[in-house]
Amino acid sequence: MAHHPKHERTLVIIKPDGVQRTLIGEIIKRYERTGLKLVGLKMLVPTEEMIEEHYLLDPSWKKKVGEKAISSYLKKGEKPPSTDPVEVADSVVVSLKKYMSSGPVIAMVWEGGHAVEVVRKITGDTEPRSATIGTIRGDFVLDSYQMADTDTRAIRNLIHASGSIAEAEKEIPHWFLKKELLNYRVPHEATLYEPVLDTAPR
Ligand code: ADP
Ligand code: MG
Secondary structure (H helix, E strand, C coil), rough: CCHHHCCEEEEECCCHHHHCCHHHHHHHHHHHHHHHHEEEEEECCCCCHHHHHHHHCCHHHHHHHHHHHHHHHHCCHHHHCCCCCHHHHHHHHHHHHHHHCCCCCEEEECCCHHHHHHHHHCCCCCCCHHHHHEEEHHHCCCHHHHHHHHHCCCCCCEEEEECCCHHHHHHHHHHCCHCCCCCCCCCHHHHHHHCCCCCCCC
């Protein structure tokens, strides 16, 4: 039972720019309407240490974030600021510490079928400039690698969402104590997950 996809959990953080833009309700609505269930929520101003630890939970993250930035520049026919992924990532970590600790954020845990994948799909690509319309990052903001790098800052993309199940499993305990995550039932789970759909009139 523990490994049925309906029990999957993922971490979402509404970043300081999302709170400043008063998009908390809009963002929560988009995850909630899929049928995913909110099982933890808190508002806090993270410390720089919490942010550095958060992004370094996955040892392969640095290489990936650098490669993603470089390939985004190349795809648009633009020149990346550096061709060394780790060098790019080192400066991203410095910028992220400043950005993410600059004000209140909302940290949440969402639970339900394929939660990690579904949340990433709704959130959209890292760079709002290229994120698809209909995603949160595509609909509500416009930042780019180019603008962030020109001003030596992090890309303002409103949200953090775990990138994989393994990432979620490390990130959730970094932000929440076990007792802060609640187990409860909502009626629509029967419609979403019960093997036999019971629609008989009563
Ligand atoms: P995601 O948040 O989509 O999972 P990453 O894990 O690759 O993206 O990066 C973490 C965060 O770091 C991004 O959401 C963004 O705010 C910031 N970021 C990533 N790459 C860059 C970059 N090249 N320049 C500035 N900020 C970046
Ligand atoms: Mg990520």
